[in-house]
Amino acid sequence: MQKDDNTLWFGELHCKSNYSFLTGASHPEELVVRAATLGYQAIAITDECSLAGVVRAYTAIREQNLKIKQIVGSEITFQGEKLVLLCPNRTAYGELSRLITQARMRSEKGHYQVFSDDFAHIKHCLCIWFPSYGNLDIDQLTPVQHSLKSLFEGRFWIGAERLLLPNEAEYLAMIDALSEVLDTPVVCANDVLMHHSRRQPLLDVVTAIRLGKPLQSCGQALPRNGEQALKSLDKLQKLYPDAWLKETRRISDKCTFSLSELRYEYPAELVPDGFTASAYLKHLVDKGIALRFPEGLKPEIKATIDKELSLIAEQGYEYFFLTIYDIVQFAKSQGILYQGRGSAANSVVCYCLEITAVNPEKINVLFERFISKERDEPPDIDVDFEHERREEVFRYIYQKYGRQRAAIAATVITYRFKSAFRDVGKALGINETQLDYYIKNLNHRDKGLDKAEQLQTLGLDIHSHLGRWLLELVEEIRGFPRHLSQHVGGFIISAGPLYELVPVENAAMPERSVIQWDKDDLESLGLLKVDILALGMLSAIRKAFAIIESQHGRRYSIAHITALGDDPKVYHQLQKADSVGVFQVESRAQMSMLPSFDQPVTTTWSFKSPLFALVPFKATWCILTSNDVGVKSLSVIPQKRWNPYFLAPWVCLFFRNRSFS
Numbered sequence: 001m002q003k004d005d006n007t008l009w010f011g012e013l014h015c016k017s018n019y020s021f022l023t024g025a026s027h028p029e030e031l032v033v034r035a036a037t038l039g040y041q042a043i044a045i046t047d048e049c050s051l052a053g054v055v056r057a058y059t060a061i062r063e064q065n066l067k068i069k070q071i072v073g074s075e076i077t078f079q080g081e082k083l084v085l086l087c088p089n090r091t092a093y094g095e096l097s098r099l100i101t102q103a104r105m106r107s108e109k110g111h112y113q114v115f116s117d118d119f120a121h122i123k124h125c126l127c128i129w130f131p132s133y134g135n136l137d138i139d140q141l142t143p144v145q146h147s148l149k150s151l152f153e154g155r156f157w158i159g160a161e162r163l164l165l166p167n168e169a170e171y172l173a174m175i176d177a178l179s180e181v182l183d184t185p186v187v188c189a190n191d192v193l194m195h196h197s198r199r200q201p202l203l204d205v206v207t208a209i210r211l212g213k214p215l216q217s218c219g220q221a222l223p224r225n226g227e228q229a230l231k232s233l234d235k236l237q238k239l240y241p242d243a244w245l246k247e248t249r250r251i252s253d254k255c256t257f258s259l260s261e262l263r264y265e266y267p268a269e270l271v272p273d274g275f276t277a278s279a280y281l282k283h284l285v286d287k288g289i290a291l292r293f294p295e296g297l298k299p300e301i302k303a304t305i306d307k308e309l310s311l312i313a314e315q316g317y318e319y320f321f322l323t324i325y326d327i328v329q330f331a332k333s334q335g336i337l338y339q340g341r342g343s344a345a346n347s348v349v350c351y352c353l354e355i356t357a358v359n360p361e362k363i364n365v366l367f368e369r370f371i372s373k374e375r376d377e378p379p380d381i382d383v384d385f386e387h388e389r390r391e392e393v394f395r396y397i398y399q400k401y402g403r404q405r406a407a408i409a410a411t412v413i414t415y416r417f418k419s420a421f422r423d424v425g426k427a428l429g430i431n432e433t434q435l436d437y438y439i440k441n442l443n444h445r446d447k448g449l450d451k452a453e454q455l456q457t458l459g460l461d462i463h464s465h466l467g468r469w470l471l472e473l474v475e476e477i478r479g480f481p482r483h484l485s486q487h488v489g490g491f492i493i494s495a496g497p498l499y500e501l502v503p504v505e506n507a508a509m510p511e512r513s514v515i516q517w518d519k520d521d522l523e524s525l526g527l528l529k530v531d532i533l534a535l536g537m538l539s540a541i542r543k544a545f546a547i548i549e550s551q552h553g554r555r556y557s558i559a560h561i562t563a564l565g566d567d568p569k570v571y572h573q574l575q576k577a578d579s580v581g582v583f584q585v586e587s588r589a590q591m592s593m594l595p596s597f598d599q600p601v602t603t604t605w606s607f608k609s610p611l612f613a614l615v616p617f618k619a620t621w622c623i624l625t626s627n628d629v630g631v632k633s634l635s636v637i638p639q640k641r642w643n644p645y646f647l648a649p650w651v652c653l654f655f656r657n658r659s660f661s
Contacts, residue, residue, distance in 0.1 A: 008233040011042030011252040014084050014189035018480050019053030022210035025203035026195040028057035034195035034230050036066040042252040044071035046084050049100050049112040051503050055521035058259045071255045078114045079144045084128040088254045090261050092124035094500040104505035119151050127152040130159040133171040149182055157187045162239045163227040187247035188240040197226035202476050208427035215427055264527045265495035266319030270326055277318035288352030308349045320528050324381055325353045330396050337538045338385045357559040386542055387534035404497045407504050407513035409490035409529050413482045420474045428470055486514045489532040
């Protein structure tokens with residue numbers, strides 16, 4: 001199929017990224033960038049029974065302004081037949097997400113099963129069937145093969161993929177005959193597993209890792225050649241008939257769905273009858289004002305509340321606040337200590353809703369740190385609960401919303417040096433005992449030391465054929481996703497079935513569900529999660545409150561302690577670096593900085609304490625001094641050798657204006 005300028009119009013409709021774990025050998029971002037560079041007009045990311053990689057591709061296209069259409073789809077194996085389902089519209093996307101969820105939820109983690117009943121609700125998805133040459137008899141089609149066309153009436157194609165394998169002439173003849181028998185059009189694709197044929201060695205290695213065998217033992221299980229890469233337009237024209245190429249455009253034109261269409265709806269039952277979400281949120285804030293400010297509001301605080309509520313309504317975040325309010329009210333009713341932290345402490349609304357106990361009169365609030373219309377970013381509210389009782393909060397969420405409407409965000413576990421070195425080394429046939437020796441004796445702390453030189457010292461010939469391949473492949477696979485795990489506490493809670501938004505699968509822990517997207521994916525799509533975190537210090541505080549009440553008859557809460565103001569004795573103790581076991585200032589690096597604190601007031605500490613973020617930076621150490629207004633000076637001191645007690649070679653470079661109660 002030619003475009004107006006006489007170049008080929010082509011869309012690749014069958015690509016698996018490295019989110020088809022240990023099957024694909026390229027990141028989704030690499031696939032879309034390469035496809036756009038080659039002049040493709042469309043590309044479908046179709047990981048196996050998964051939508052885990054589609055957001056990465058979407059983000060790359062948007063951020064790099066690539067002139068290519070992304071098609072959302074997934075490869076499904078159904079009773080031995082390979083199908084690719086594509087989403088032409090939002091309804092079809094919901095159907096596919098539901099099918100993936102059903103297939104995953106009935107199986108143990110990492111596996112899936114598709115039953116014929118799962119296709120009953122598939123009314124809009126497009127289907128491409130890729131028949132296998134060794135698994136098909138034109139004269140005696142199986143019941144499943146016969147049924148596919150009727151299952152996807154008017155939305156069904158036969159896929160042909162030329163990978164230059166033996167018996168290809170017979171394979172192509174079979175495709176033509178099958179098309180005639182079923183009266184079904186043929187579309188070409190390439191079963192893409194890598195963005196460039198240079199990834200072939202890594203593709204072989206990930207295949208060996210998946211099979212649990214060294215390369216030498218994999219035999220014909222390895223890809224035969226480098227044809228499962230994105231091909232040039234010239235090569236595609238030579239491989240496929242024009243009619244097959246034309247079908248890629250016909251299918252692509254039908255697919256108008258974009259991930260930008262996804263909209264997240266919070267549970268509607270949080271708002272009682274007779275209220276709108278905005279009105280109910282204001283009602284709760286007014287109740288909180290009576291509790292938090294019994295002597296009345298100062299004009300500037302009232303103006304801040306009005307401003308916050310107006311911005312929350314304008315951005316449409318009412319349900320987000322109401323969801324968190326409901327959760328913390330449950331914790332309060334059960335006597336579970338909790339505390340909203342991070343930028344939530346800069347919100348008077350959060351204070352009135354009892355999400356945080358930080359009195360806004362005690363700090364200089366900056367609500368734009370929390371929600372900003374200009375930044376157009378969702379609010380970030382992290383709520384810490386007692387670590388010994390957070391499970392009660394989890395159970396409450398699952399009982400209230402069910403596993404169909406509540407799940408935890410994913411965390412993508414990726415290859416780091418140790419795991420990459422071990423897995424690649426085993427795939428290359430290196431003895432496991434030898435690999436353990438190398439890994440245990442490498443200096444992983446000092447990032448300035450070259451690992452290749454260390455391995456050479458430990459006895460690995462890095463200039464040999466095996467040594468060069470080992471180091472090269474380890475570097476290539478680093479950052480590749482290995483599997484999905486669950487976030488420490490980031491919940492997604494929806495108004496309707498969550499599978500209409502994103503596929504859900506079983507977590508490793510029984511009775512837990514995890515979605516197929518991580519926090520970065522959610523942020524890219526502007527979707528909100530509720531962070532339900534655990535903090536051991538809150539358990540210690542609750543026990544201290546219990547002891548005080550039993551021995552002295554006084555009942556305290558975090559809000560009471562906050563209202564008492566600063567205690568100079570505490571600061572003087574901390575200035576002596578006597579802070580073992582004290583949350584936020586218990587690390588060696590923090591303790592080394594405590595004696596330099598010149599003013600025993602909260603604002604000074606809230607500037608200095610969060611400075612210690614782990615950021616890779618070589619050969620410098622930053623010392624910041626501050627007064628009770630802000631950062632006053634910055635000294636950068638070169639260091640030739642790092643003291644391991646100072647988190648070497650990491651430095652404190654991130655300045656985050658947070659307040660802690």
